[in-house]
Each structure stands twice: as C-alpha cells, then as structure tokens.
Amino acid sequence: xxxxxxxxxxxxxxxxxxxxxxxxxxxxxxxxxxxxxxxxxxxxxxxxxxxxxxxxxxxxxxxxxxxxxxxxxxxxxxxxxxxxxxxxxxxxxxxxxxxxxxxxxxxxxxxxxxxxxxxxxxxxxxxxxxxxxxxx
Amino acid sequence: xxxxxxxxxxxxxxxxxxxxxxxxxxxxxxxxxxxxxxxxxxxxxxxxxxxxxxxxxxxxxxxxxxxxxxxxxxxxxxxxxxxxxxxxxxxxxxxxxxxxxxxxxxxxxxxxxxxxxxxxxxxxxxxxxxxxxxxxxxxxxxxxxxxxxxxxxxxxxxxxxxxxxxxxxxxxxxxxxxxxxxxxxxxxxxxxxxxxxxxxxxxxxxxxxxxxxxxxxxxxxxxxxxxxxxxxxxxxxxxxxxxxxxxxxxxxxxxxxxxxxxxxxxxxxxxxxxxxxxxxxxxxxxxxxxxxxxxxxxxxxxxxxxxxxxxxxxxxxxxxxxxxxxxxxxxxxxxxxxxxxxxxxxxxxxxxxxxxxxxxxxxxxxxxxxxxxxxxxxxxxxxxx
Amino acid sequence: xxxxxxxxxxxxxxxxxxxxxxxxxxxxxxxxxxxxxxxxxxxxxxxxxxxxxxxxxxxxxxxxxxxxxxxxxxxxxxxxxxxxxxxxxxxxxxxxxxxxxxxxxxxxxxxxxxxxxxxxxxxxxxxxxxxxxxxxxxxxxxxxxxxxxxxxxxxxxxxxxxxxxxxxxxxxxxxxxxxxxxxxxxxxxxxxxxxxxxxxxxxxxxxxxxxxxxxxxxxxxxxxxxxxxxxxxxxxxxxxxxxxxxxxxxxxxxxxxxxxxxxxxxxxxxxxxxxxxxxxxxxxxxxxxxxxxxxxxxxxxxxxxxxxxxxxxxxxxxxxxxxxxxxxxxxxxxxxxxxxxxxxxxxxxx
Numbered sequence: 017x018x019x020x021x022x023x024x025x026x027x028x029x030x031x032x033x034x035x036x037x038x039x040x041x042x043x044x045x046x047x048x049x050x051x052x053x054x055x056x057x058x059x060x061x062x063x064x065x066x067x068x069x070x071x072x073x074x075x076x077x078x079x080x081x082x083x084x085x086x087x088x089x090x091x092x093x094x095x096x097x098x099x100x101x102x103x104x105x106x107x108x109x110x111x112x113x114x115x116x117x118x119x120x121x122x123x124x125x126x127x128x129x130x131x132x133x134x135x136x137x138x139x140x141x142x143x144x145x146x147x148x149x150x151x152x
Numbered sequence: 153x154x155x156x157x158x159x160x161x162x163x164x165x166x167x168x169x170x171x172x173x174x175x176x177x178x179x180x181x182x183x184x185x186x187x188x189x190x191x192x193x194x195x196x197x198x199x200x201x202x203x204x205x206x207x208x209x210x211x212x213x214x215x216x217x218x219x220x221x222x223x224x225x226x227x228x229x230x231x232x233x234x235x236x237x238x239x240x241x242x243x244x245x246x247x248x249x250x251x252x253x254x255x256x257x258x259x260x261x262x263x264x265x266x267x268x269x270x271x272x273x274x275x276x277x278x279x280x281x282x283x284x285x286x287x288x289x290x291x292x293x294x295x296x297x298x299x300x301x302x303x304x305x306x307x308x309x310x311x312x313x314x315x316x317x318x319x320x321x322x323x324x325x326x327x328x329x330x331x332x333x334x335x336x337x338x339x340x341x342x343x344x345x346x347x348x349x350x351x352x353x354x355x356x357x358x359x360x361x362x363x364x365x366x367x368x369x370x371x372x373x374x375x376x377x378x379x380x381x382x383x384x385x386x387x388x389x390x391x392x393x394x395x396x397x398x399x400x401x402x403x404x405x406x407x408x409x410x411x412x413x414x415x416x417x418x419x420x421x422x423x424x425x426x427x428x429x430x431x432x433x434x435x436x437x438x439x440x441x442x443x444x445x446x447x448x449x450x451x452x453x454x455x456x457x458x459x460x461x462x463x464x465x466x467x468x469x470x471x472x473x474x475x476x477x478x479x480x481x482x483x484x485x486x487x488x489x490x491x492x493x494x495x496x497x498x499x500x501x502x503x504x505x506x507x508x509x510x511x512x513x514x515x516x517x518x519x520x521x522x523x524x525x526x527x528x529x530x531x532x533x534x535x536x537x
Numbered sequence: 538x539x540x541x542x543x544x545x546x547x548x549x550x551x552x553x554x555x556x557x558x559x560x561x562x563x564x565x566x567x568x569x570x571x572x573x574x575x576x577x578x579x580x581x582x583x584x585x586x587x588x589x590x591x592x593x594x595x596x597x598x599x600x601x602x603x604x605x606x607x608x609x610x611x612x613x614x615x616x617x618x619x620x621x622x623x624x625x626x627x628x629x630x631x632x633x634x635x636x637x638x639x640x641x642x643x644x645x646x647x648x649x650x651x652x653x654x655x656x657x658x659x660x661x662x663x664x665x666x667x668x669x670x671x672x673x674x675x676x677x678x679x680x681x682x683x684x685x686x687x688x689x690x691x692x693x694x695x696x697x698x699x700x701x702x703x704x705x706x707x708x709x710x711x712x713x714x715x716x717x718x719x720x721x722x723x724x725x726x727x728x729x730x731x732x733x734x735x736x737x738x739x740x741x742x743x744x745x746x747x748x749x750x751x752x753x754x755x756x757x758x759x760x761x762x763x764x765x766x767x768x769x770x771x772x773x774x775x776x777x778x779x780x781x782x783x784x785x786x787x788x789x790x791x792x793x794x795x796x797x798x799x800x801x802x803x804x805x806x807x808x809x810x811x812x813x814x815x816x817x818x819x820x821x822x823x824x825x826x827x828x829x830x831x832x833x834x835x836x837x838x839x840x841x842x843x844x845x846x847x848x849x850x851x852x853x854x855x856x857x858x859x860x861x862x863x864x865x866x867x868x869x870x871x872x873x874x875x876x877x878x879x880x881x882x883x884x885x886x887x
C-alpha cells in the first residue's frame with residue numbers, strides 16, 4: 017500500500033465506512049462514488065456494522081512480497097450483513113476452524129509495513145464473532 | 153469490414169529463458185511470424201504484454217520490439233489487459249485489418265516472468281486484480297482463484313480430486329508440443345499429492361510461471377488467398393469486461409465477461425457452441441477451466457468439471473481443450489498466452505499439430521482471461537477451403 | 538496535599554477491554570531457560586502477528602464507545618498511554634481516533650510513563666472534562682510489553698489494554714470521588730531509545746518503587762476522602778505479578794474478596810499500561826450500583842495514581858453492551874515457546 021493510498025483509504029480501512037446510493041439505495045463497500053447498480057452518483061457515506069459471514073476462504077501458503085512472514089494466513093470473501101461481499105483476511109482463527117457461513121466481525125489489525133523504517137499499514141480483518149465463539 | 157486471415161506464425165519455446173531478454177524473445181517471435189508470412193514489412197506491430205514494467209522495468213515495448221525485430225519505423229504500441237493482453241492485442245490487430253486501416257499487422261504477445269524472484273512476480277501478477285481492495289489484503293492470483301474454487305466445491309459438492317483431469321489432460325497434450333514448458337504426463341495421484349499453494353488450489357491446479365513470445369501476422373483474406381498456404385480466417389473477435397474485483401461481481405461463480413464475449417463471438421461467426429471442434433481455454437487454474445466451460449455454453453452451471461471427469465475434454469472427446477498443453481502445461485507467460493492460444497488454434501486448423509492433430513477440424517475457439525474474470529476476449533478461427 | 542477533584546463532577550460513561558487470545562504458560566519459559574516459575578504468573582497474554590498497541594487500543598476503545606452509547610464525534614480527546622507505541626514518532630492516538638470515527642476537532646496524544654501511562658491519560662481526561670473544556674474524553678492504556686528472552690520479565694510482560702470514556706457525572710456508570718497522584722524520580726526500570734528490551738535496576742523494584750508509591754497514593758487519597766478500606770467493595774491495583782498487589786492490598790487493609798476480582802495477573806500477566814485498567818474493567822463488569830471501587834496504578838520511574846469511584850444505577854445497563862473482560866480472558870489459545878518467538882518477531886538467524 018503506498019503512502020498516498022494508505023491516507024486516501026483511511027475512512028474505509030479503519031472506520032469501515034462505505035456508501036449508499038441516494039437513487040437506488042444500494043449499499044456499497046468499498047466506496048466507489050458511482051453506483052454500479054444504477055450508474056448514478058453515490059457519495060453518501062454509510063458506516064457498515066462490521067458483521068457478516070464467511071462466503072468463501074482460502075489459506076495462503078505462498079505469500080506475495082510484503083506478506084512473507086505471515087504464512088499461513090486465511091483470506092476470505094465475507095458477506096456483510098448489509099449485502100456487499102468484502103475481501104479481507106481472517107484473523108484469530110486457525111485455517112481448519114473456518115467454514116463457509118461462519119459468523120465473523122470486523123476488527124482493525126496491523127496488516128503489514130513498508131520495511132523497517134516505513135509506515136505501518138492497518139486494515140480491517142474479520143475474526144470469528146466473539147459472542148458466537150464464547151457459546152462454542 | 154473485411155475478412156481477416158492469419159498468414160504467419162512464430163513462437164519461442166515456453167520456459168525459463170534465463171539467457172534471453174524480453175526484447176530478444178519478442179523480436180524472435182515477431183521475426184519468425186513475419187518470415188512465415190513472407191509479406192515483407194508489416195503496416196503495424198501490436199505487442200501484447202502485461203508485466204514488463206514491473207518485471208523488467210521496461211515499457212514502450214512497441215518501439216523496442218519493432219527495433220529489435222528489424223522493422224524499425226512501423227507504428228507500434230503495447231496493449232495491456234492483464235493476462236488477456238495477448239488476445240487484446242490480437243483483437244486490436246483484427247480491428248485494424250478488418251477496418252481497412254492496415255493491410256498486414258503483426259501481433260506479438262511476449263512476457264518475461266523469471267526476471268524477478270517469486271514474491272515479486274506474485275506481486276506483479278496481482279496487479280491484474282484490484283490493488284486497493286484485494287491485493288492490499290495479501291491476496292495473490294492463486295488466492296483469488298482459491299476463493300472461487302472453495303465456493304464452487306461448497307455450492308456443487310465436488311471434491312478437489314474431481315478437477316484432476318484438467319491438469320492430467322493438459323500435461324498429456326503438452327508431451328507432443330515441442331514448445332511446451334512441461335512435456336511430461338502427470339497422474340491424478342500426483343495432482344492430489346501436489347503442495348497446496350492456497351487451499352484448495354494446489355501446485356498442479358495452476359499454470360506455471362514462464363517466459364515466452366508468440367506472434368501472428370494478420371492480413372485481409374483476399375491477400376491471404378494469393379499466398380498459396382492453408383487458409384485460416386478469424387471468424388470472430390469479441391471482448392467483454394466484468395468487475396475487476398471478485399467481491400464486486402453479481403455472481404462470483406459466473407464468468408459473465410466470458411458469456412458475453414462468447415455469445416458475441418458465436419453471433420459473429422454464425423455458429424453454436426456445439427459447432428466448435430476444439431477450445432483453447434484459459435486454464436490458468438482448474439477452476440477457471442470449469443467456470444469457462446460453463447460460461448461459454450459447453451456445460452450447465454455447476455457441471456463444467458464433469459466434462460473433465462467424463463473425459464469429454466481429451467483430444468478425441470466432445471470438446472477437446474488445451475490441445476497443445478494449455479496454460480497448465482505449455483506454460484502461461486501471461487501477456488503472451490493469448491497469442492500462443494491463437495497460434496495453436498491456427499496450427500490445428502492448418503493441420504500441422506502433429507500427434508495432437510484433431511482430425512478434420514474446421515472451427516477452433518480461443519479464450520483469454522485477464523484478471524480473475526474481469527477482461528475476457530474470445531476468438532473463433534475457421535479453416536477456409 | 539489535598540485530594541484532586543475536578544471543577545465539575547465527572548464519571549466513566551463507557552469502558553472497554555481487549556486481551557489478545559494467545560497465552561504463554563510460565564512452564565514454557567522455564568522449559569527453555571531452566572528458570573524458576575515459582576511465584577510468577579501461570580500464563581501471560583501474547584499478541585498475535587497482526588496486533589500491536591494501536592490495534593489493542595482500537596478494540597478496547599470500540600467497546601468503550603459501545604457501552605457509552607455516544608457518537609464518537611463528541612470525543613474531544615483520545616489519549617493513549619503505552620510503553621510500546623508502534624512508532625517512536627507519530628501518534629498511535631490519531632490512528633485510533635480515525636478508526637473510531639472521531640471528528641477532527643479532537644486532542645490526540647501518546648503518553649509514556651511505563652505502566653502508569655494509562656492512568657495518566659485518565660487523569661488528563663478527568664481534568665479536560667472536569668474543567669469544562671470538553672464533554673467527553675477517551676483515555677486508553679494499552680501495551681505489548683517486551684521482555685528479554687530468558688529475563689525474569691519475560692514471564693510476565695504481556696499484552697492487553699482498556700479504554701475509558703470520561704464524561705459528565707450524570708451520564709456516568711461510575712462517578713469520580715477524587716484522585717491522588719504521587720511521583721518521584723526512582724529509576725527502578727527503564728528502556729533507552731533504540732533498545733529492544735527494558736532493564737530492571739535490580740534495586741528499587743519493591744521498596745521504594747512499587748510499595749512506596751502505591752501505598753502513598755492510596756493512603757493520601759483515602760485520608761483526603763475520609764475513607765477506609767472497608768468502604769470499598771473492590772480494590773484494583775497495578776499487577777506486575779500476583780504477589781505485589783496482594784501484599785499492598787493487605788497492608789492497606791483490603792481483604793481477598795475486595796482485591797481478587799480485579800487481580801488478573803495470574804491469568805494474563807502484566808499488560809503494563811493496560812494492567813490496572815484491565816483489572817478495573819473486570820470489576821466494572823460485575824459491580825453493582827452503590828459499590829465503591831479503588832483503582833491504583835503504578836509506573837516505574839516512578840509514580841502511582843489512585844482513584845475512588847462510586848458505581849451508579851447506569852452501570853448494569855451498560856455491562857452487556859460489549860464483550861466482558863472475562864470473555865477475553867477465557868478466549869484463549871495456549872502456545873508453545875517457539876510460537877511465542879514467532880509471534881513476537883524473535884526468529885532471527887545469522
């Protein structure tokens with residue numbers, strides 16, 4: 017993540033803020049300013065709840081540059097309760113515990129850093145819903 | 153619109169070309185294709201390439217390859233559409249010749265992926281996905297395909313092993329292709345034992361990282377007729393797009409861009425899927441093969457993998473795929489893959505495919521996929537008697 | 538000196554805890570280093586690969602906002618006390634404020650005072666709200682404490698944090714009766730810039746470090762308020778190990794049922810700036826209206842902040858609005874020493 021990208025994306029990365037289309041009321045995450053459903057402008061911010069379920073997942077055993085020290089890590093598509101699918105890592109969970117449909121919640125975590133002297137990137141991840149995990 | 157024919161073919165073997173640079177690979181394929189055509193200086197060069205900036209620190213490939221191929225002076229430019237760059241260049245070349253803007257155009261797909269180490273190549277490849285919303289989370293291309301495959305297994309109840317035949321078939325076909333990267337057969341057991349790179353995607357689900365270049369010379373059909381060679385025309389050239397990020401698609405298990413581009417291609421050629429004699433599909437991952445067979449009308453939704461399980465994809469099957477090894481075993485030098493597919497299709501239709509020849513084939517289809525399904529370009533080639 | 542009281546009454550309107558899920562048993566450290574685990578903690582919490590003071594602070598702060606039920610835009614300060622801020626220069630607090638959705642009209646700063654940095658932030662929040670400068674202020678104590686492999690500190694140096702929103706007393710779950718801070722220049726423990734691990738002086742740790750400061754702040758506070766140990770339902774101390782707070786509590790006249798509910802060290806170790814604040818959140822999770830709570834921190838270098846709180850009728854309605862401290866303690870994955878080294882970035886070979 018470049019420095020500029022890290023700054024520009026802070027509201028949705030850290031605050032999990034998406035958008036809602038004022039015309040067709042579609043909820044959008046990540047924000048994109050033009051509604052993909054009706055084609056109209058959609059810049060109205062909408063804070064997403066951060067709750068959802070695992071839609072699909074994988075365990076990354078070979079990592080791209082910047083993530084090498086983290087393998088194996090779990091990446092997933094999460095179906096948010098507002099509707100949109102979101103790509104993110106899962107955390108605080110072993111890969112063999114994950115299943116499609118698992119309730120998860122958003123947390124903010126350190127995702128990587130730009131070398132030893134560069135900026136630290138924080139990003140949303142999802143972890144098993146704490147309340148559901150406690151019932152287990 | 154004029155009818156367009158392919159009058160020249162040139163390729164380098166696919167592999168790890170440590171001794172050859174990007175420019176040498178590209179210029180060699182271009183030179184060979186022009187030599188095969190025998191029509192002299194082309195009116196334009198289009199270079200299909202995805203990674204040169206990231207892998208070699210080199211852009212402006214049009215001028216560079218033209219210079220090194222000995223055709224300095226011709227208009228030339230690089231065309232980029234992720235892993236579909238080769239087919240995108242071919243599509244543009246087709247438009248130039250069909251539209252009468254050029255008589256002969258040479259289209260060269262070239263890629264040099266072994267210039268960088270594996271983590272850097274993985275990052276570079278991921279540039280075809282959504283950098284801000286997929287790659288920033290540590291997803292690689294393999295990872296994205298794994299997300300598709302995991303969901304596919306879940307929705308339709310298949311096992312990983314059901315996908316083995318895609319890889320087994322590709323490897324079997326590559327044995328007889330002198331230009332292929334992996335010229336050895338593999339067993340379903342080897343497929344299952346292969347290391348998982350991103351569960352459920354294993355090493356043998358995925359096409360290899362490779363270097364290579366393949367080029368074609370395009371000309372109007374009338375000009376082609378005068379050359380006295382086997383005639384192959386481009387019966388259709390159609391492109392379509394979908395959301396770049398998987399999470400933005402209406403249905404992640406439908407390759408919508410493939411469906412749209414193939415429907416347009418079938419309409420252009422005036423044919424149905426069942427008329428296709430063989431299909432060079434984009435088997436970068438076994439899941440892509442299954443989804444592609446479904447999107448293009450060869451299988452119902454959720455049934456694409458059955459074509460592999462039932463051996464319908466072999467050279468003598470109902471719909472042969474990857475006849476020269478496909479991306480899986482010929483190798484997948486990303487920006488060159490689209491032109492390798494086209495070159496192999498024309499080779500089949502010329503009747504020059506050797507031991508892998510599909511007897512009497514008339515219509516061959518190629519499909520090149522950029523990203524995890526975002527930019528999909530379909531071509532149909534036809535032998536003209 | 539008299540007890541400190543703000544001009545207008547303030548209270549804790551929200552609180553939240555966070556503890557990482559990994560636990561390293563003391564037996565794993567002694568297995569490797571051959572040390573004696575006797576008298577130390579049974580387990581300490583260890584941050585995951587993707588956790589640091591900022592992420593710990595964010596989750597604790599979100600829990601505090603959930604309990605306070607206020608729009609985060611109303612927060613006029615986000616102060617984080619820690620000795621493990623991820624940056625030497627660049628605030629942790631602005632990252633946390635951004636994640637909470639606090640507006641730009643906000644104070645934000647990182648504080649450092651060894652294990653006392655969190656309660657120092659709390660004192661500042663009390664002053665800001667109590668002076669009328671702000672309606673609400675967030676104070677957080679969070680750490681991913683370092684201990685040199687093989688050092689005695691390695692048994693206890695843990696990770697965790699807690700966040701508190703100070704606001705008007707009438708909206709509080711607990712109102713402040715008064716506080717007292719006591720400091721002196723006592724070099725019992727330090728870490729120089731560029732050093733990965735802190736050092737213990739090996740001289741002043743108990744007397745005149747922990748005990749002198751803790752006993753002084755508490756005695757001054759209770760004397761000033763006219764309270765005795767029996768007035769308190771709960772007493773929460775900084776807990777570098779289970780023994781120090783227990784001994785201090787007994788010397789001050791507290792009984793086990795008063796200090797045990799907030800004594801978490803044996804289960805999670807010493808979360809440094811988060812230590813006493815986590816004990817406090819564990820107590821708030823179970824306290825009832827009318828209960829009086831004593832909160833005492835200690836930070837090397839050295840100092841102690843003591844606070845007297847009175848629980849209001851509001852607290853029971855807020856307790857279940859976010860995960861309890863106990864829920865985080867019980868969400869645990871036991872790890873071995875090798876995993877610990879990996880999670881703490883200690884795997885380097887030459």
